[in-house]
Amino acid sequence: MKLLVIGCGSIGKRHIRNAKAIGISNQNIIAVDTRDDRLQEVKDYGVEKVFKDFDDAIKEEFDIALVCSPTSLHIKQCLTLAKLKKHLFIEKPLDSSLEGSQQLSKLVKENQLTTMIAYIFRFAPSIEFVKKKIDENTIGKILYFRGEFSEYLPDWHPYEDYRSFYMASKKQGGGSILDQCHIMDLCHHLIGGFERVIAINKKISNLEVDADDVSELIIKHNNGVISSIHTDIFGRKHKKFFEIKGEEGNIEWDFYKNEVKIYDIKSNKQEIYSDFEKDFNISYQSELKHFIESCKNKKETDIPLEVGIDTLKLILAAEKSQDTKKEETV
Numbered sequence: 001m002k003l004l005v006i007g008c009g010s011i012g013k014r015h016i017r018n019a020k021a022i023g024i025s026n027q028n029i030i031a032v033d034t035r036d037d038r039l040q041e042v043k044d045y046g047v048e049k050v051f052k053d054f055d056d057a058i059k060e061e062f063d064i065a066l067v068c069s070p071t072s073l074h075i076k077q078c079l080t081l082a083k084l085k086k087h088l089f090i091e092k093p094l095d096s097s098l099e100g101s102q103q104l105s106k107l108v109k110e111n112q113l114t115t116m117i118a119y120i121f122r123f124a125p126s127i128e129f130v131k132k133k134i135d136e137n138t139i140g141k142i143l144y145f146r147g148e149f150s151e152y153l154p155d156w157h158p159y160e161d162y163r164s165f166y167m168a169s170k171k172q173g174g175g176s177i178l179d180q181c182h183i184m185d186l187c188h189h190l191i192g193g194f195e196r197v198i199a200i201n202k203k204i205s206n207l208e209v210d211a212d213d214v215s216e217l218i219i220k221h222n223n224g225v226i227s228s229i230h231t232d233i234f235g236r237k238h239k240k241f242f243e244i245k246g247e248e249g250n251i252e253w254d255f256y257k258n259e260v261k262i263y264d265i266k267s268n269k270q271e272i273y274s275d276f277e278k279d280f281n282i283s284y285q286s287e288l289k290h291f292i293e294s295c296k297n298k299k300e301t302d303i304p305l306e307v308g309i310d311t312l313k314l315i316l317a318a319e320k321s322q323d324t325k326k327e328e329t330v
Helices: 010-021 036-044 071-083 101-110 125-135 182-191 281-296 305-324
Strands: 003-006 029-032 049-051 064-067 087-091 115-118 142-150 194-202 214-221 226-232 239-246 249-254 259-264 269-273
Touching: 003 010, 010 029, 010 036, 010 281, 036 049, 064 071, 064 281, 071 087, 071 101, 087 281, 087 305, 101 305, 115 281, 115 305, 125 182, 125 249, 125 259, 142 182, 182 214, 182 226, 182 239, 182 305, 194 305, 214 305
Parallel strands: 003 029, 003 064, 029 049, 064 087, 087 115, 142 226
Antiparallel strands: 142 239, 194 214, 214 226, 239 249, 249 259, 259 269
């Protein structure tokens, strides 16, 4: 299958490298980006067809579009691609607004397109392990979820000025609550759908960004579970973790330690599991393989468009809650 990669920043280039690693030839990869330096990097990988203009690139022959452009462009570009009957792999989050999402959903169904939102952590072996334990009712009825993603923005891309990175601009879809929505998706994936949220979402640090740098969400799920989620882009010691509390035990996950702890009340013991794949890029390859195979077999992916819409609804309700200072319906 032929791939068009839209946006050749760090994630776009990663997907190109991984496409090649899983057997996609240079001749079956097309790339588009507005920056010459990024296109040169892609050429250095061996990709021959590169474009600076989106409208020129989509005139080419391809089956799949990997949408890795700034968040605020996602739905607009996907609408154009869906009309051309292209399968859609969309970097998270779906967009910075829901405008056009229903039209996109309709086009996807009418044209029988395969879609996927790139919530990469679902493909981490440690998360697959946690999901299995929850499905096996290892800790009994779940009562509470608490998660945190905290990373210092200037550390993300040390090779460039963070102030020029789209993450520094809310207009482009940057900010903590949008970009760090992986933890919200993990909450959705492991606990269930969202019902209501009350939140704080604002800028409080000295970072030179025109976007929120922190969010605190208290969520009520449809199944009655309560979740607390924190994100920020100013934390100096990077953290990605969550804990889940059930009637019969607790589960803790730590990305940087690459481990899962499970406490069982019956044995009064905590087991530590850390025999997981160390190379996180393998998860990216698994993600891409899953999407391509789903396209070939005309099947729905594990993370279809509707999942992206659900998580974006939570984010938008949280942003509204910041303004109203009230609990909002998701």
